[in-house]
Amino acid sequence: MxxxxxxxxxxxxxxxxxxxxxxxxxxxxxxxxxxxxxxxxxxxxxxxxxxxxxxxxxxxxxxxxxxxxxxxxxxxxxxxxxxxxxxxxxxxxxxxxxxxxxxxxxxxxxxxxxxxxxVVRYFPEYVAAHAAVVAGKIGQVAVARFFRQASSPAGAGWYREVARSGGVIMDLMVHDLDQARWICGEVTSVYAVQSPPTVDGISPVNVAAHVTLTHEGGAISNLRATWGATGTPFKTGFSIAGSAGVLEYTSDKDTGYAEELQGEGGKGDLLIPSSTLYESPxxxxxxxxxxxxxxxxxxxxVAADGAAAVYLAEAARESMATGRSVDMTVFNPAGVS
CATH class of the missing domain: 3.40.50.720 (NAD(P)-binding Rossmann-like Domain)
Structure with missing residues (x-):
């Protein structure tokens, strides 16, 4: 067009x-x-x-x-x-x-x-997961896991300066913070840890962050983002478990996106797309x-979604700094009314 x-x-x-x-x-x-x-x-x-x-x-x-x-x-x-x-x-x-x-x-x-x-909202596997959850295909979501890893960009340039990049959570995990909210609903609490920790505003070159989100509907999401050693292959995926089935995807598997749903008599149906070819998201x-x-x-x-992802990332950094869970119903970063 x-x-x-x-x-x-x-x-x-x-x-x-x-x-x-x-x-x-x-x-x-x-x-x-x-x-x-x-x-x-x-x-x-x-x-x-x-x-x-x-x-x-x-x-x-x-x-x-x-x-x-x-x-x-x-x-x-x-x-x-x-x-x-x-x-x-x-x-x-x-x-x-x-x-x-x-x-x-x-x-x-x-x-x-x-x-x-x-852009992850435009990757077919994540679009399919969102549509399946909205349609009630796996029932009420109970537990979701999202992960994302890449070769660290922090060896040079501005990425190590957390004031300029936001660190691994704001730069890399922000995709999955958006996905967790999109698929599992609004967030009521955030707990985060990172290893190794950021020191004096400088992120480690190689670092992993783990964030746990509690959603309004009761679901719990666990998110992991990793800046790995040079040469670490990019990989991402999810597992979303509900009362009536599981949705899974791992980018390094040939099978692509899969649904495992409860059928009649308790049998599970495994549905795998015949092709994972698609245009650039x-x-x-x-x-x-x-x-x-x-x-x-x-x-x-829209803008509110981008702002919400930043809000969650900022709450995760607050949790890392304090060692405590952040209650999103009262969390109010400076300047937000």
């Missing part, structure tokens, strides 16, 4: 920018890029136009797509909102709940939309966002 009447201002030129560019070009959207570094190289590779200044870019585009380091998201998004431009922003939306609140309030006042790019996501910006229809993830 071509949308050549739309122009996106891509802000940032790092690795994730390339994935976004390829998706926008597949959609026929004109891409204008601005970045403090790397814009020329990105433009040369993909045949893009370069905007030397942020103000110049904002004057020419219909909306922006922010793919810069996490600590810059708020400032850039607020500039776009001030210019009356809708915003797509890579996760996390901001690094604190108060900043997410400020950004959302500014967007509402300006009448523009903010869509956080929580980034393409699916950006197509939905672009369509929503044109039609006004609401996509499956």
């Amino acid at each position: 071509a949308d050549s009447d739309q122009t996106v201002g891509l802000i940032g030129a790092g690795n994730i920018a390339r994935v976004h560019v390829e998706a926008w070009q597949a959609l026929g959207v004109r891409v204008l890029v601005h970045s403090t570094a790397g814009a020329g190289e990105l433009a040369a590779k993909y045949g893009l136009e370069v905007a030397p200044t942020l103000d110049g870019l904002l004057a020419e585009v219909d909306f922006v797509d922010i793919v810069t380091p996490s600590a810059t998201h708020k400032e850039i998004a607020l500039a776009a909102i001030k210019a009356g431009r809708d915003v797509i922003c890579e996760k996390p939306l901001t690094l604190t709940a108060s900043d997410s609140h400020e950004l959302s309030a500014a967007a509402a006042a300006a009448g523009v939309r903010v869509y956080p790019a929580h 980034y393409l699916t996501q950006l197509r939905e966002f672009a369509a929503a910006l044109k039609t006004g229809d609401e996509p499956r993830v």
